[in-house]
Amino acid sequence: MSTLTVQLGERSYPIHIGRGLLHRAGEFLKERGIAQKSPLLIVSDEHTASFYLATLESNLQKSGYKTESFVVKPGETSKSLAVFEQVITAAIQGGLDRHSAVIALGGGVVGDLAGFVAASYMRGVKFVQIPTTILAHDSSVGGKVGINHPLAKNMIGAFHQPELVLYDVDTLSTLPPREVSAGLAEMIKHGLIWDANFAYWCRDHAADLLALDAAALEYGLEKGCSVKAEVVSRDERENDLRAILNLGHTIGHAIEAIAGYGEFLHGEAISIGMVGSALLGVKLGADPALVEVTRDMLSSLRLPTSLPAHLDTDRLLEAMMHDKKFKEGSITFVVPRSIGRVEVVKDIPVSDIRQVIEQLKEEA
Numbered sequence: 032m033s034t035l036t037v038q039l040g041e042r043s044y045p046i047h048i049g050r051g052l053l054h055r056a057g058e059f060l061k062e063r064g065i066a067q068k069s070p071l072l073i074v075s076d077e078h079t080a081s082f083y084l085a086t087l088e089s090n091l092q093k094s095g096y097k098t099e100s101f102v103v104k105p106g107e108t109s110k111s112l113a114v115f116e117q118v119i120t121a122a123i124q125g126g127l128d129r130h131s132a133v134i135a136l137g138g139g140v141v142g143d144l145a146g147f148v149a150a151s152y153m154r155g156v157k158f159v160q161i162p163t164t165i166l167a168h169d170s171s172v173g174g175k176v177g178i179n180h181p182l183a184k185n186m187i188g189a190f191h192q193p194e195l196v197l198y199d200v201d202t203l204s205t206l207p208p209r210e211v212s213a214g215l216a217e218m219i220k221h222g223l224i225w226d227a228n229f230a231y232w233c234r235d236h237a238a239d240l241l242a243l244d245a246a247a248l249e250y251g252l253e254k255g256c257s258v259k260a261e262v263v264s265r266d267e268r269e270n271d272l273r274a275i276l277n278l279g280h281t282i283g284h285a286i287e288a289i290a291g292y293g294e295f296l297h298g299e300a301i302s303i304g305m306v307g308s309a310l311l312g313v314k315l316g317a318d319p320a321l322v323e324v325t326r327d328m329l330s331s332l333r334l335p336t337s338l339p340a341h342l343d344t345d346r347l348l349e350a351m352m353h354d355k356k357f358k359e360g361s362i363t364f365v366v367p368r369s370i371g372r373v374e375v376v377k378d379i380p381v382s383d384i385r386q387v388i389e390q391l392k393e394e395a
């Protein structure tokens with residue numbers, strides 16, 4: 032097992048990454064001082080629960096915890112106000128008190144939803160992340176929790192850091208191939224924004240990563256989590272630096288929202304968005320090879336790199352205006368300057384973004 036730390040003073044917390052950790056969950060919760068007398072609420076989704084909920088419950092109960100659980104439908108549509116209310120109802124009915132903790136067992140959807148429940152229930156209770164997707168190496172670290180509005184992604188939420196991230200890489204063995212690729216989009220993003228060598232490493236080890244080779248996965252997850260932890264430790268509330276974690280998300284979030292949170296997985300949408308950002312980077316002076324290298328990296332991970340023509344350009348632009356990155360009347364973009372180096376650029380002209388969207392469609 033390896034352990035990283037998100038450094039936030041008194042609110043610092045560990046990220047444990049390794050094998051067999053689900054069977055030791057109770058031990059780690061006790062270590063972090065999670066109360067045993069108050070019930071825990073485990074939030075999961077139907078897929079994840081069918082594989083791992085019984086193991087987690089049995090371990091926690093053996094360790095002296097009382098557990099309640101609530102299982103949501105899989106997929107992005109569970110990040111909604113309606114499902115949020117259902118989970119809050121389960122917390123009240125399960126007798127959770129102010130010393131209880133909410134545990135997210137699942138991918139980013141469950142993590143964001145359960146985290147927002149933890150942030151809101153009785154004005155905030157403790158929260159534990161047990162990520163079970165590759166993508167969730169990103170979502171489980173950093174404390175951004177929340178749900179979607181039909182008009183815009185992640186529009187309702189909070190910053191609420193977990194007490195602990197417990198990443199049992201054995202759980203990744205049951206992931207469907209499409210989810211593996213989608214998760215690798217956020218992994219390579221951490222290279223593209225921070226560490227060129229890591230981005231090239233992801234490309235060069237694509238076959239191992241796609242085959243869920245244990246050594247490659249553990250290295251990639253550790254590296255991805257360490258970039259995320261470093262950025263969050265320096266700028267928890269996205270005052271400046273943290274914005275770079277949004278590479279590909281200006282276009283990506285717009286794709287997810289106008290496609291109704293179903294057609295594209297988050298990782299797929301941001302993959303297309305990262306190619307869009309590279310196209311914009313070239314417009315703003317980067318080496319034109321940047322686009323081809325970025326496309327090649329993402330294709331090697333079996334990710335989409337172009338926009339289907341049926342996604343309407345005006346609707347995409349309109350969705351970008353509802354995003355959190357639309358501020359003081361202009362759209363902010365994370366723009367790559369080279370592999371591993373990005374800059375946050377304000378006031379990108381809408382005409383440039385329109386051109387980029389059309390270029391992304393031409394490639395389809």
Ligand SMILES: NC(=O)c1ccc[n+]([C@@H]2O[C@H](COP(=O)([O-])OP(=O)(O)OC[C@H]3O[C@@H](n4cnc5c(N)ncnc54)[C@H](O)[C@@H]3O)[C@@H](O)[C@H]2O)c1
Binds near residue numbers: 141
């Ligand atoms: N808070 C953040 O900082 C942050 C960062 C990145 C992404 N996100 C959010 O994360 C979400 C995407 O997360 P995701 O890709 O993990 O999606 P997800 O939670 O929907 O999981 C993907 C699919 O895999 C299934 N699944 C999960 N674990 C499994 C396992 N071990 N075996 C088999 N199936 C399993 C799920 O049931 C689901 O069908 C998006 O809503 C995105 O906005 C948040």
Ligand SMILES: O=C(O)C(=O)C[C@@H](O)[C@H](O)[C@H](O)COP(=O)(O)O
Binds near residue numbers: 217
């Ligand atoms: O943690 C962050 O900061 C990120 O931007 C990580 C992103 O990968 C993630 O998709 C996040 O949920 C986006 O947040 P938002 O505030 O831009 O909606």
Ligand SMILES: [Zn+2]
Binds near residue numbers: 169301
């Ligand atoms: Zn993301």
